[in-house]
Amino acid sequence: MLTGNKRIVIVSSRYGSDRLGNCEVCDKYADRMYYLRLSLEYTKRDGSKGFTRSGGRSLFGHLECLEQVAHS
Numbered sequence: 522m523l524t525g526n527k528r529i530v531i532v533s534s535r536y537g538s539d540r541l542g543n544c545e546v547c548d549k550y551a552d553r554m555y556y557l558r559l560s561l562e563y564t565k566r567d568g569s570k571g572f573t574r575s576g577g578r579s580l581f582g583h584l585e586c587l588e589q590v591a592h593s
């Protein structure tokens with residue numbers, strides 16, 4: 522069952538737009554692309570908490586762009 526909490530992780534990829542395409546937020550070139558992963562918190566059957574691995578949205582883009590998305 523989802524708790525409504527979410528966790529956002531921004532990870533640096535090793536590649537830039539030449540490899541990954543333009544930033545998915547502003548659609549501009551980036552020397553270094555970052556990867557945003559959104560995980561949703563849920564309660565397990567035993568009452569402990571966990572985070573979904575792949576249910577969340579993911580984006581590639583500039584660090585600043587992803588931070589904007591993360592805080593919106």
Ligand SMILES: [Zn+2]
Nearest residue numbers: 544547583586
């Ligand atoms: Zn951008």
